[in-house]
Each structure stands twice: as C-alpha cells, then as structure tokens.
Amino acid sequence: MLRAFASFIQSVLDTILPRKERIVRIDQYSLEDIPVSPHEHEMCGVQITTLMQYRTQAVEDLIKALKYDKSGHAARLLAGALEEYLREEIANLKAFSTKRVVLVPVPLHSSRLRERGFNQVEKVLQNLPKEFKDGTVSSIDSKSLTRTRATPQQTRLSRSERLQNVAGAFALAKAPENAHIILIDDVTTTGATLAAAAKPLARESTLLALAHA
Numbered sequence: 001m002l003r004a005f006a007s008f009i010q011s012v013l014d015t016i017l018p019r020k021e022r023i024v025r026i027d028q029y030s031l032e033d034i035p036v037s038p039h040e041h042e043m044c045g046v047q048i049t050t051l052m053q054y055r056t057q058a059v060e061d062l063i064k065a066l067k068y069d070k071s072g073h074a075a076r077l078l079a080g081a082l083e084e085y086l087r088e089e090i091a092n093l094k095a096f097s098t099k100r101v102v103l104v105p106v107p108l109h110s111s112r113l114r115e116r117g118f119n120q121v122e123k124v125l126q127n128l129p130k131e132f133k134d135g136t137v138s139s140i141d142s143k144s145l146t147r148t149r150a151t152p153q154q155t156r157l158s159r160s161e162r163l164q165n166v167a168g169a170f171a172l173a174k175a176p177e178n179a180h181i182i183l184i185d186d187v188t189t190t191g192a193t194l195a196a197a198a199k200p201l202a203r204e205s206t207l208l209a210l211a212h213a
Contacts, residue, residue, distance in 0.1 A: 022065055026058075122140075166192050
C-alpha cells in the first residue's frame with residue numbers, strides 16, 4: 001500500500017518536475033544490474049585493480065549520479081558492488097598477514113571538497129556494512145592522505161599531461177601504523193591519480209578503482 005502510494009506521488013512529481021533521465025534509470029537498478037568483473041592493470045608503474053567498466057550504461061549512470069546528483073541510491077549500490085570484492089580481498093590479505101586493513105579514499109583538494117560538498121568515494125565507503133568501518137574487517141581513514149594542491153580535472157588531458165597534473169599533489173599527514181592500505185578511487189583511465197596518491201603511502205598497499213574508463 002505504502003509503496004503504491006509512494007510510486008503514485010513520484011509519478012505526479014515527475015509530471016510537474018521531470019527528473020534527469022539517469023536518475024529515473026538508476027531508481028530501477030539493483031545490485032544484480034551492476035556488472036562487477038575485477039581486472040588487474042599495470043598503469044604508470046603500479047598495479048591497479050578495477051571492478052567495473054565505466055562505459056557500461058549502469059556503471060556510468062551510477063557514478064555520474066553519485067558525483068553530480070548526490071544520489072544516495074547510487075552510493076548504496078556502488079558500496080554493494082565494492083563489498084563483494086573487498087570481503088574476498090581482505091580475507092586473502094588476512095590469511096597471510098596480521099596487519100589491520102585500512103580503506104583510504106583518494107582525497108579531494110579542500111577547494112573541490114567545498115565546491116562539491118562531499119568526497120564521492122568516501123560516501124561509497126560510508127555505505128559499506130558496519131564491519132568494514134569499525135575495525136572488525138577493516139576501518140576507514142579519510143584524514144591521513146591529503147591533496148596538497150588543486151589540480152585541473154583529468155578528463156580532457158593526455159596521458160603525459162595527466163601524469164604531470166597530479167605529480168606531487170598528495171602528501172601523508174600521518175601514516176596508519178601496522179596497516180595494509182587499500183587506496184580507492186572512483187574512476188581511473190591512465191592510473192595517474194592513483195599512482196600519484198600511492199607514492200606517499202607504505203609499499204604494502206592495494207590500489208583500487210571502482211571503474212576503468
């Protein structure tokens with residue numbers, strides 16, 4: 001009854017104030033619609049794992065809805081896709097090491113953070129189950145790694161320009177002790193941002209992007 005009423009209200013609102021097409025689409029998506037297929041890539045001298053292909057309609061919709069529409073539904077679905085991979089990856093790490101696992105989102109510069117209002121990767125991480133945040137399986141650290149200077153968006157830059165753009169743009173305020181770090185970005189193309197962000201970190205770290213463009 002409540003669901004039918006909510007659907008009716010949404011239909012009325014859509015008639016008065018039509019929603020973006022991708023918002024309408026993602027409202028229909030479930031976790032089963034997200035094609036998760038982890039791949040490892042050698043990029044910019046580092047190993048990067050990507051979970052999805054950005055050019056897939058559902059993946060592009062979800063990431064854009066998260067970044068530009070602040071969609072909580074998109075954040076929850078991406079967190080669900082990430083959870084499947086992290087659960088297995090962290091179990092493998094802990095089978096060979098006693099180090100705790102720390103999830104670190106690639107940081108935004110303070111000016112970009114003010115402009116957007118949130119870090120999209122951190123929002124995904126906050127939608128993971130409790131055990132990924134309270135130290136039972138892993139914890140989240142959004143403070144140790146910082147972006148020391150604002151950089152132009154990478155989208156329209158060549159590979160060499162991307163590398164130069166983010167070179168030296170990250171610094172470590174305080175390294176998490178006795179920890180294996182999983183550094184996470186939303187989309188990677190050449191791997192330049194993840195490679196630059198990983199430089200200040202300890203050698204024992206995993207580089208991960210939700211999608212590969």
